[in-house]
Amino acid sequence: MWYLVWILGVCVAxxxxxxxxxxxxxxxxxxxxxNE
Structure with missing residues (x-):
């Protein structure tokens, strides 16, 4: 189950x-x- 949280964190990042x-x-x- 922890990998779902990790994947979600990666997506948010x-x-x-x-x-x-x-x-x-x-x-x-x-x-x-x-600047022009």
Missing amino acids: CSFGIINAIRLAHKEQSWLDT
Whole structure:
């Protein structure tokens, strides 16, 4: 049963990583736009 919790934790960590990457990409893009 513990492996289900581990898999769930990995899924949550991956989703958080993807969200952070998307937010960082948007921040960098807006920074590039304002830099022009």
